[in-house]
Amino acid sequence: MDTHDSGVARPVLEGPDIARVLTRIAHEIVERAKGAEDVVLLGIPTRGVFLAQRLAAKLEEIVDAVGGSGRKIPAGGPGRKIPVGSLDITMYRDDLRMHPPRALARTDIPSEGIDGRLVVLVDDVLFSGRTIRAALDALNDIGRPRAVQLAVLVDRGHRELPIRADYVGKNLPTSLRETVKVQLAEEDGRDAVLLGAKPTAPAGER
Amino acid sequence: MMRHLISAADLTRDDAVLILDTAEEMARVADRPIKKLPALRGRTVCNLFFEDSTRTRISFEAAEKRLSADVINFAAKGSSVSKGESLKDTAQTLEAMGVDAVVIRHSASGAPYRLATSGWIDAPVINAGDGTHQHPTQALLDAFTMRRRLTGPDAGLGQGLDGKRITLVGDVLHSRVARSNVDLLHTLGAEVTLVAPPTLIPVGVETWPCEVSYDLDSTLPKSDAVMMLRVQRERMNAAFFPTEREYSRRYGLDGDRMARMPGHAIVMHPGPMVRGMEITAEVADSDRCTVIEQVANGVSIRMAVLYLLLGGNEPAVTHTRPTASEEK
Amino acid sequence: MSKILIRGAQVLGGEPQDVLIDGSEIAGVGQGLSAEGADVVEADGKILLPGLVDLHTHLREPGREDSETVLTGTRAAASGGYTSVFAMANTFPVADTAGVVEQVYRLGKESGYCDVQPIGAVTVGLEGRKLAELGAMHESAAGVTVFSDDGKCVDDAVIMRRALEYVKAFGGVVAQHAQEPRLTEGAQMNEGVVSAELGLGGWPAVAEESIIARDVLLAEHVGSRVHICHLSTAGSVEIVRWAKSRGIDVTAEVTPHHLLLTDELVRSYNPVYKVNPPLRTERDVMALREALADGTIDIVATDHAPHPHEDKDCEWAAAAMGMVGLETALSVVQHTMVDTGLLTWEGVAERMSWAPARIGRAAGHGRPVSAGEPANLTLLDPAYRGSVDPAGFASRSRNTPYEGRELPGRVTHTWLRGRATLVDGKLQ
Numbered sequence: 001m002d003t004h005d006s007g008v009a010r011p012v013l014e015g016p017d018i019a020r021v022l023t024r025i026a027h028e029i030v031e032r033a034k035g036a037e038d039v040v041l042l043g044i045p046t047r048g049v050f051l052a053q054r055l056a057a058k059l060e061e062i063v064d065a066v067g068g069s070g071r072k073i074p075a076g077g078p079g080r081k082i083p084v085g086s087l088d089i090t091m092y093r094d095d096l097r098m099h100p101p102r103a104l105a106r107t108d109i110p111s112e113g114i115d116g117r118l119v120v121l122v123d124d125v126l127f128s129g130r131t132i133r134a135a136l137d138a139l140n141d142i143g144r145p146r147a148v149q150l151a152v153l154v155d156r157g158h159r160e161l162p163i164r165a166d167y168v169g170k171n172l173p174t175s176l177r178e179t180v181k182v183q184l185a186e187e188d189g190r191d192a193v194l195l196g197a198k199p200t201a202p203a204g205e206r
Numbered sequence: 207m208m209r210h211l212i213s214a215a216d217l218t219r220d221d222a223v224l225i226l227d228t229a230e231e232m233a234r235v236a237d238r239p240i241k242k243l244p245a246l247r248g249r250t251v252c253n254l255f256f257e258d259s260t261r262t263r264i265s266f267e268a269a270e271k272r273l274s275a276d277v278i279n280f281a282a283k284g285s286s287v288s289k290g291e292s293l294k295d296t297a298q299t300l301e302a303m304g305v306d307a308v309v310i311r312h313s314a315s316g317a318p319y320r321l322a323t324s325g326w327i328d329a330p331v332i333n334a335g336d337g338t339h340q341h342p343t344q345a346l347l348d349a350f351t352m353r354r355r356l357t358g359p360d361a362g363l364g365q366g367l368d369g370k371r372i373t374l375v376g377d378v379l380h381s382r383v384a385r386s387n388v389d390l391l392h393t394l395g396a397e398v399t400l401v402a403p404p405t406l407i408p409v410g411v412e413t414w415p416c417e418v419s420y421d422l423d424s425t426l427p428k429s430d431a432v433m434m435l436r437v438q439r440e441r442m443n444a445a446f447f448p449t450e451r452e453y454s455r456r457y458g459l460d461g462d463r464m465a466r467m468p469g470h471a472i473v474m475h476p477g478p479m480v481r482g483m484e485i486t487a488e489v490a491d492s493d494r495c496t497v498i499e500q501v502a503n504g505v506s507i508r509m510a511v512l513y514l515l516l517g518g519n520e521p522a523v524t525h526t527r528p529t530a531s532e533e534k
Numbered sequence: 535m536s537k538i539l540i541r542g543a544q545v546l547g548g549e550p551q552d553v554l555i556d557g558s559e560i561a562g563v564g565q566g567l568s569a570e571g572a573d574v575v576e577a578d579g580k581i582l583l584p585g586l587v588d589l590h591t592h593l594r595e596p597g598r599e600d601s602e603t604v605l606t607g608t609r610a611a612a613s614g615g616y617t618s619v620f621a622m623a624n625t626f627p628v629a630d631t632a633g634v635v636e637q638v639y640r641l642g643k644e645s646g647y648c649d650v651q652p653i654g655a656v657t658v659g660l661e662g663r664k665l666a667e668l669g670a671m672h673e674s675a676a677g678v679t680v681f682s683d684d685g686k687c688v689d690d691a692v693i694m695r696r697a698l699e700y701v702k703a704f705g706g707v708v709a710q711h712a713q714e715p716r717l718t719e720g721a722q723m724n725e726g727v728v729s730a731e732l733g734l735g736g737w738p739a740v741a742e743e744s745i746i747a748r749d750v751l752l753a754e755h756v757g758s759r760v761h762i763c764h765l766s767t768a769g770s771v772e773i774v775r776w777a778k779s780r781g782i783d784v785t786a787e788v789t790p791h792h793l794l795l796t797d798e799l800v801r802s803y804n805p806v807y808k809v810n811p812p813l814r815t816e817r818d819v820m821a822l823r824e825a826l827a828d829g830t831i832d833i834v835a836t837d838h839a840p841h842p843h844e845d846k847d848c849e850w851a852a853a854a855m856g857m858v859g860l861e862t863a864l865s866v867v868q869h870t871m872v873d874t875g876l877l878t879w880e881g882v883a884e885r886m887s888w889a890p891a892r893i894g895r896a897a898g899h900g901r902p903v904s905a906g907e908p909a910n911l912t913l914l915d916p917a918y919r920g921s922v923d924p925a926g927f928a929s930r931s932r933n934t935p936y937e938g939r940e941l942p943g944r945v946t947h948t949w950l951r952g953r954a955t956l957v958d959g960k961l962q
Contacts, residue, residue, distance in 0.1 A: 088231070091245040091517070101245075101517035103224060104231040109238075141240045215731075293849055314851035315722075315733040316803030323802070324847070337851070339733030382733060409738070410730030 009181060009196035013170060018153065018191045021169035022051070025151050026058035028167050033118055036063055038146065040114055041084040044123045044135055045105035049086045050186040051153060052122040056084040083110035087121070087142075092134035109142055119145040120167075124182040126152040129163035154193055156180050209520075210322040210331040211511055214342040214386040219366060219393050226350050227363050228510035229503070235272060236502070243509075245517045246275035249306040254280045254296065255334070256312040261477060262334050262344075265501070266309050269508035275516075278305065293317060297326040305329050307516050315339035315382075330515050338380050344476055345386035347507040349394055351500050352431050355472050368395035373425050375401045375457060376435030376484050377446075379408050383476045384435060388416050401425050403457065405446040406437075422457055426466045433474040434459050434484045450483060460486040464494065472496050537561070538954070539569045540947075543577035543913060545903050547879025553582060555909040558951040562905050575947060577913055583883045585617025585910030585948065587890040587899050588860065589680070589709070589787060590763060590835035593619070593650070595641060596634070597626025601931050602840035604641035607860070608648040610838070610929035612955035614860040615912035615945035616648055618891065618899040619838075623655040624685040630655035630666035632674035639676035647955045651896055654678040656697045656708060660686045665697060672704045679895045682709035684763055685810070687745060689715050694749060698758035707785075707893060709761040710749050712770070713811065717741035722851060724797040724812040732800060734850065737812045739767040746770050750777035750784050759783035761893055764837050766792045766811040768821035775830045785893050787835040788822050790866035791857055795819075795935055805846045805853030806935050809839070826885060827876040833890045836863045840931030858929050862922060864914060865941040872916070873942060898951075909952040918944035928961055 013021070030036045036059050043052030059082045088105040090096075121135050132150060139148065151167035156174040174180060174195065181194040208216055217225075235241055251270045255263050263279065270277045280300075282292065293312070300308060307330045310318045315337030322331040335341040353362040356370055372391050378384045378400050391398050398416035400407065411418055419425050426432065437453060447453045454460075464473060473485075473495040481487050489495060538555040545551050545563065552567035553560060588611065594602035602610075604621070611619045621638050623629035629638060635652040642650020654671035658664045660683045671678040681701060688694045688710060697708050718741045723729050725736025746762055750773065753760040765771060765786050777784045791809065796816050799807045807813060825831040839856025846853050859866075867886065871877035877885070891900020901907040921940045924932035948956035955962055 091243045091513070096245065096517060097519050099518050100520050101514050104228050104513075106231065107234060137244070141242060142238060293852075294847060312849065314849040316851075317849040319803045320849045337733050385731070385733060408730040409725050409736055410727040413727045414730070 009179070009194035011192045012172060012195045013154075013193035015191035018169070018193070021153065022054050023058055025167040025169060026055055026062055029055070029059060029120060029151070030062050032149075032166070036082065038117045039082060040110055040112065040117045040119050040145075041082060042087040042109075042119055042121055043084070044121060044131060045086055045088055046187055047182055047184050048121075048123040050184045051124060052084050052086070055122060055151065056082040083112050085110045087135055087138055089131060089134040089138050092137045094130055094134065107138070114139070114143040114145045116144070116146050118147050118149065120149045120151050122151045124153045125180050126150070126155040126165050126168075127158055127180075129159045129161035132163050133161050153182060154180055209515070210318075211342050211515060212319050212322055212331065212333045213340045214345045214390040214393075215340075217342070217390065217393060219395075222346070222349070222390060222393055223364060223366060225346055225507065225510050225514060226353060228514060229346075229350050229506040230359060230363060232509040232513070233359075233503070233506040235509075236506070241272055242274060243272060244274050245513050246270065246273040248276075249516055250276045250278060250304065251307045251309060251512070251516075252278040252280055252300050252305045253334075254282070254300070254308050254310045256282045256293070256310070256317070257335070259311055259335065261501070262311060265504040266334060266508050268505045269512055272505070273509055273512055275512070293321065294324070294326050297321055301327040301329065307332065307512070309334050311335045313337055332511065332515065335382055337382065339382050339385065341382040341386045342390070343504070343508055343511055344383050345390040346511065347500055347504040348387055348433065348474060348476070349390055350503050350507050351474065351496050352472070354503070355496060355499075356430055356470070366394035366396075367391060370396040370430045371399070371428055372396045373399045373401055373429040373432045374435060375422060375432060375459070377406045377437045377441060378402045378411070378435065379406045380438075380441070381435050387433065388414050392416065399425055399429070401457065403447055403453070406441070422463065423466065426463055427468065429467055429471055431472050431474055432459065432467060433476070434479075435476070436478065436480055437484045439480070439483070454483055458484050458486065459489050461488045464489050464492065474500060476500070537572035538575060538949070538952070539567060539572040540575045540577050540582060540911075540913065541569070543580050543582035544879070545582045546883050547581050550578070553903065553911070555911075555949060555952050558909055558953075560903065560905055560907050560909050560911075563903060575913070579917060580913050580915050580946065581879050582903060583615070583879065583912045583914070584887040584901060584903055585899060585912050585950065586615045586864065586886045587894070587896055588616050588619040588836050588838070588863070589761075589833060589890040589894050590684070590789075591619040591621055591838045591860065592624070592840065592856070593621040593638070594625065594840055596637065601842050602929060604638060604650060605645045605647075606928065606930040607838070607840070608642060608645040608650060609961055610858070610860040610927065611648040612948045612950070612961060613928045613945065614862070615864050615914060615948050615956075616860060617910040617912070617948065617950045618649040618651060618896050619860075620651045620653050620680055620894055622684045623653050623682060624660055628655050628659050629653065630658050630660070632667065632670045632676070635671050635676040635678050636674050646950075646953075647961070648950060649896070649899065651680070651894060652676045652678055653680045653682050653684075653709070656681045656683045656688050657693060662686060662688055662690055662693060665693065665700065668697070668701055668706065669704065672706060679704075679706050680709055680761070680893075681706055682711065682763065684709065684711045687711050687713040687715060689745070691748060691752065695752050695756060698753055698760060699756045702758050705895065707759050707761050709763050710745065711763050712742045712745035712749070714741040714744050717744075721812075723800050723808070724814045726797065726815060728797045728800055732803070734800070739769050739814070739818075742767055742811055743769040743773055746773050750774070750782050753784060754780065754782045759785070762786040764789050764792065764811055764835070765822065765825075765831060766814050766818065768818045771821050771825040771830055775825070778830065785832040785889075786830070787833045788826055788831045789837045790834060790859055790863045790870075791935060792822055793819060793826070793834075793870040794866050799935070803850050805848065805850050806857070806933055806937070808850060808853050808855050809857050810855040823870055823874070823876055826871060827881070833885050833893065834863065834867055835890065836860050838929075840929055841933045842931060846933050856933065858927065858931050858934050861927055861929060862934060862936050862941065864912075864945055865943045866936075868916060868943040869941055909949050911947075911949045912945060913947035914943055914945045916943045918942065920944065
């Protein structure tokens with residue numbers, strides 16, 4: 001995720017767009033997971049956690065509605081909660097030794113655990129893929145899911161590892177000179193995805 | 207935060223809160239099936255213990271192993287190796303072996319400081335207790351225990367111990383735990399009171415950021431936490447107090463005294479306890495006594511300290527540097 | 535011996551004068567002395583003092599030649615402007631017999647850099663129980679007049695009383711290392727604010743003051759003179775001041791380091807600051823300076839205490855106590871006493887040459903700078919500024935607390951009975 005504010009950032013997704021793509025992703029999850037009954041959503045801090053919570057809410061709406069229409073009723077019946085948690089990947093990063101230690105974020109695994117379940121990792125931007133690799137390592141120390149899938153709001157390309165997303169809100173072809181910044185109301189006070197130009201880093205900052 | 211952890215007095219409030227917050231995340235690892243994190247993989251940490259302390263040593267060792275560090279234990283007991291040449295020679299040996307950090311326990315006050323500043327070794331030094339000087343990780347785990355009990359594990363995140371009234375009772379003169387706690391608790395905003403017979407309060411205490419009282423009974427009702435310090439029976443022979451019986455009558459914590467503490471107040475002890483001396487079995491075994499929690503919290507705190515000192519390419523700094531990385 | 539003309543030196547800090555040395559004596563002091571047949575030492579802007587006398591030096595020989603020998607110690611003394619040093623008795627074996635003091639005396643004679651006057655132990659083996667053969671040491675070739683168990687206190691009041699009385703028979707003096715042993719068990723540094731923080735065993739001022747109070751009263755009672763080594767506290771000053779006001783025959787010394795350094799330095803846990811008695815507080819330092827200025831404290835003595843590197847390159851508790859001082863003493867005194875206006879150069883001559891020679895009965899030393907006197911002289915450049923570099927020390931040991939510190943003044947020449955031991959800062 002970009003941490004630079006870019007002076008000339010241009011919104012590529014606005015609030016309603018984000019709501020719409022999250023709804024679509026939720027439907028895709030239900031479809032692919034055949035009802036989402038064993039889905040556990042794990043957001044990657046910080047913004048992935050908020051996206052996971054929003055997705056969970058949408059999934060609950062969908063399964064309730066589906067249940068009401070007389071089709072297959074998921075286990076737990078109407079109103080059941082979709083387990084959602086967070087997965088901090090800080091200590092699993094492959095560049096841990098290249099920076100001062102960072103403050104840790106919360107890893108919060110739902111009480112149901114992840115063994116035998118379908119874990120959907122949720123993040124805001126998919127870029128090099130290194131974060132997701134770290135997340136897979138972190139998952140490995142927590143349990144053994146039936147399967148792991150990945151949902152991202154934006155895929156901006158430039159993968160450095162053989163990793164792909166199962167659910168993508170928006171494919172956004174970018175150049176490496178551009179920045180992608182996701183803003184969410186919970187953290188930033190508004191919902192938006194901003195595309196900007198990378199500021200020239202002052203000497204010594206890197 | 208500095209490169210080394212020598213004294214609780216060296217920690218800023220931000221440093222201390224960061225350690226406590228990090229420890230809170232570390233504590234959650236203890237609930238997982240695999241109690242292991244990769245943060246220190248490939249790093250070698252030496253536990254250099256010139257003084258017997260199985261409890262502190264295994265606490266550090268557990269913390270190091272949970273962070274995937276390679277651990278070397280070096281126990282140098284007895285007077286023949288407590289000579290200065292030995293510390294220097296040992297340090298240089300460890301340096302030559304490529305040790306990435308040294309956790310040192312020593313009976314001589316200042317030995318960790320000397321190790322960190324003498325040029326004998328380049329690795330970061332973590333003080334696991336030196337003489338009657340400092341025991342910073344003990345103070346951190348005590349503060350962590352207080353914050354969890356008095357504020358709450360999650361509610362406490364980002365918080366200090368502002369306004370909390372902490373009473374330390376016992377042999378302050380010979381206690382590194384007391385010195386470290388006074389420094390750290392003051393930094394975190396707590397109000398500290400030391401209670402002891404005048405013989406066990408050091409000359410020069412007047413500059414410490416705390417109150418001093420000789421009367422336990424009047425202090426107890428105004429305490430959110432009461433920490434009992436170990437009193438060694440040998441002190442009696444050096445005339446610090448007349449008898450064990452008189453000491454425990456005037457400064458020991460028993461059930462009656464505990465009843466005078468506020469309902470929410472906790473009883474702490476850095477261990478090992480001398481039951482019947484500074485604390486009765488009734489108090490030690492009550493659910494208001496956090497001594498077992500302190501042990502568990504010690505591992506979390508030491509994990510946090512090790513991670514923050516050794517996890518990156520340099521120690522965590524007080525001021526967050528702007529990161530230039532593209533991805534989180 | 536040849537003639538030497540010291541031209542234009544400020545004798546005792548006064549107006550520039552010429553001083554002519556002929557052989558081992560001063561031949562003349564005055565304006566415009568003839569340089570005919572003499573080597574000339576231009577001394578413009580320099581101060582000429584009587585050769586310094588140190589009543590408290592540890593030369594370590596016999597027994598600890600790894601830290602200092604009589605030869606290296608006297609070379610250090612000459613470098614610092616000294617022409618006479620009193621060698622403390624805590625050697626191995628202890629200088630508690632005529633044999634040991636004669637050995638040290640003979641080694642001093644052979645060195646040729648500085649007269650060495652051995653100090654005899656008060657008690658056998660410095661153990662404080664049985665008087666050493668004080669009379670035999672006095673009658674020996676070494677002619678011992680000063681007796682001390684320095685490093686240890688003569689803490690038994692009866693032994694101290696007897697020693698004070700006994701040495702009266704031959705004009706001796708007991709120099710007391712005032713340290714109440716029970717109050718200083720496990721003591722590592724001055725007891726106070728800093729020791730409380732550092733967790734180092736406290737060395738209370740009262741441990742020194744109680745012994746001094748006792749000993750001045752004993753000296754008064756038996757009508758003896760007593761000398762107090764290395765005063766370090768404001769309270770000790772008050773006691774000595776009171777004793778002198780009562781007419782008690784007490785003299786006292788202060789070390790250069792106690793005139794400059796405080797226990798704040800111990801925060802570094804660097805054992806180079808570990809010394810006995812310990813560094814005290816700023817208040818004590820100021821009281822000691824004032825007492826030295828007003829004469830309550832009679833002399834400056836170095837307590838030059840060499841230790842090998844390994845005895846200081848360790849943790850505080852394991853380190854040896856003591857500092858070298860011969861080569862920096864005059865600079866520290868200039869810095870703390872002269873440059874502060876507390877003492878004139880004549881006052882320095884009194885406290886570093888005349889008075890210590892009087893107390894120790896050092897014949898031929900501590901004399902006026904005038905014709906007919908032995909040519910024991912020290913020339914220093916007070917305008918010199920430089921930082922202390924232990925690598926340049928003549929002492930075998932380097933345990934100075936002043937490494938890298940800028941100190942004023944530098945001894946350029948020292949003459950021992952007319953023979954130059956130091957010329958332009960170089961040992962001869």
